[in-house]
Amino acid sequence: MNSINSQRKDEHIENYLRTSSFTSTLLEDVYIEHNAISDICLDEVDTSINFLGRKISMPLMIDAITGGGSSSAAINEDLSSICQELSIPMACGSESIALTEKESRESFELIKDKKDLLRIGNLGFERNYKDFVFAKELIDAHAMQIHLNLAQEMVMKEGDNSYHDPLSIIEELVEKFDCPIIVKETGCGISKNVAKKLIEKNVKYIDIAGKGGTNFIEIEDLRNFDMDFSDFYTWGIPTAKSIIDIRKLSDDIFIIASGGIKTAMDIVKSIIIGADMTAMTGEVLNYLLRGGYDACENFLKEINHKMKIIMVLLGVKNIEQLKKVDYKLTGQLKELTEN
Numbered sequence: 001m002n003s004i005n006s007q008r009k010d011e012h013i014e015n016y017l018r019t020s021s022f023t024s025t026l027l028e029d030v031y032i033e034h035n036a037i038s039d040i041c042l043d044e045v046d047t048s049i050n051f052l053g054r055k056i057s058m059p060l061m062i063d064a065i066t067g068g069g070s071s072s073a074a075i076n077e078d079l080s081s082i083c084q085e086l087s088i089p090m091a092c093g094s095e096s097i098a099l100t101e102k103e104s105r106e107s108f109e110l111i112k113d114k115k116d117l118l119r120i121g122n123l124g125f126e127r128n129y130k131d132f133v134f135a136k137e138l139i140d141a142h143a144m145q146i147h148l149n150l151a152q153e154m155v156m157k158e159g160d161n162s163y164h165d166p167l168s169i170i171e172e173l174v175e176k177f178d179c180p181i182i183v184k185e186t187g188c189g190i191s192k193n194v195a196k197k198l199i200e201k202n203v204k205y206i207d208i209a210g211k212g213g214t215n216f217i218e219i220e221d222l223r224n225f226d227m228d229f230s231d232f233y234t235w236g237i238p239t240a241k242s243i244i245d246i247r248k249l250s251d252d253i254f255i256i257a258s259g260g261i262k263t264a265m266d267i268v269k270s271i272i273i274g275a276d277m278t279a280m281t282g283e284v285l286n287y288l289l290r291g292g293y294d295a296c297e298n299f300l301k302e303i304n305h306k307m308k309i310i311m312v313l314l315g316v317k318n319i320e321q322l323k324k325v326d327y328k329l330t331g332q333l334k335e336l337t338e339n
């Protein structure tokens with residue numbers, strides 16, 4: 001497995017570990033208040049939610065990372081086992097490589113062996129209906145993500161700069177596909193106007209992947225020796241702003257807050273300001289690659305435990321109550337979401 005596509009998959013992982021730019025989700029501008037007389041005890045706190053018709057243990061999933069590279073099978077094997085064990089969903093990385101390179105398929109197919117895992121497939125907006133059917137079947141997915149990664153394609157040396165009409169494939173998939181479609185970004189966020197257009201096309205799930213975490217522009221820039229794109233590293237919509245803007249548009253859209261979600265506090269705050277659930281990528285990869293399987297699993301268990309502690313401190317015992325907690329916006333987030 002040594003094609004350009006497979007090499008790129010490896011470089012994404014390597015370069016992710018080398019990225020050093022810092023941007024903010026602006027979740028630090030969400031103020032929530034301590035409840036000194038909370039009467040909730042830790043054992044009563046229930047962090048579970050329903051997602052895609054199933055009960056999951058907490059409002060968190062592992063988002064799209066990999067498939068088709070030399071380290072992809074090992075990463076997908078570990079992450080799918082951990083997610084199954086913890087009863088949280090997992091999305092695989094883009095399956096586009098599997099459309100053309102047969103030998104890459106195994107690194108995706110192994111996810112299908114995790115019978116109890118809530119599995120989510122992933123393809124880009126440049127693909128067609130038939131490709132999505134193939135990708136769904138490859139991992140026997142319960143839902144498919146369609147990723148929008150325009151900034152990444154523009155910075156990528158071999159990126160796809162041709163004209164596409166993302167809304168028409170999204171519309172076709174939502175209308176005809178036999179499982180839910182999740183529209184996701186890859187680190188630049190979904191604006192209010194984009195979300196409005198998606199909702200008009202009957203999209204029911206948006207995975208924000210906003211600014212504040214993994215910087216895919218930097219990841220690609222580190223592979224591009226022809227041009228320097230470091231002046232683009234701050235491009236994107238902070239995750240917290242995306243959540244607030246999209247929730248203002250609709251009570252019904254299912255919002256997955258992602259992009260820079262690293263802690264239990266990030267998850268709790270995202271839900272309080274309007275998300276239904278959250279997703280994590282970079283931080284989980286960090287724990288897995290730098291600490292190993294147990295460190296990664298323990299990190300996620302700790303997140304769930306800390307979520308429960310924060311809910312005790314807020315005086316709420318389930319996610320529905322958490323969604324109703326009062327909050328105040330401060331600083332830049334307040335300024336950016338005022339109208």
Ligand SMILES: Cc1cc2nc3c(=O)[nH]c(=O)nc-3n(C[C@H](O)[C@H](O)[C@H](O)COP(=O)(O)O)c2cc1C
Pocket residue numbers: 012013016063064065066092093094122145147184185186187209210212213214258259260261279280281282283285
């Ligand atoms: C190494 C790496 C590979 C990724 N590959 C994909 C991909 O194939 N498809 C996709 O939709 N997103 C991909 N992403 C983006 C993530 O799914 C996520 O949207 C983004 O990293 C923001 O979340 P984070 O800040 O928690 O990392 C990738 C991220 C990383 C770090």
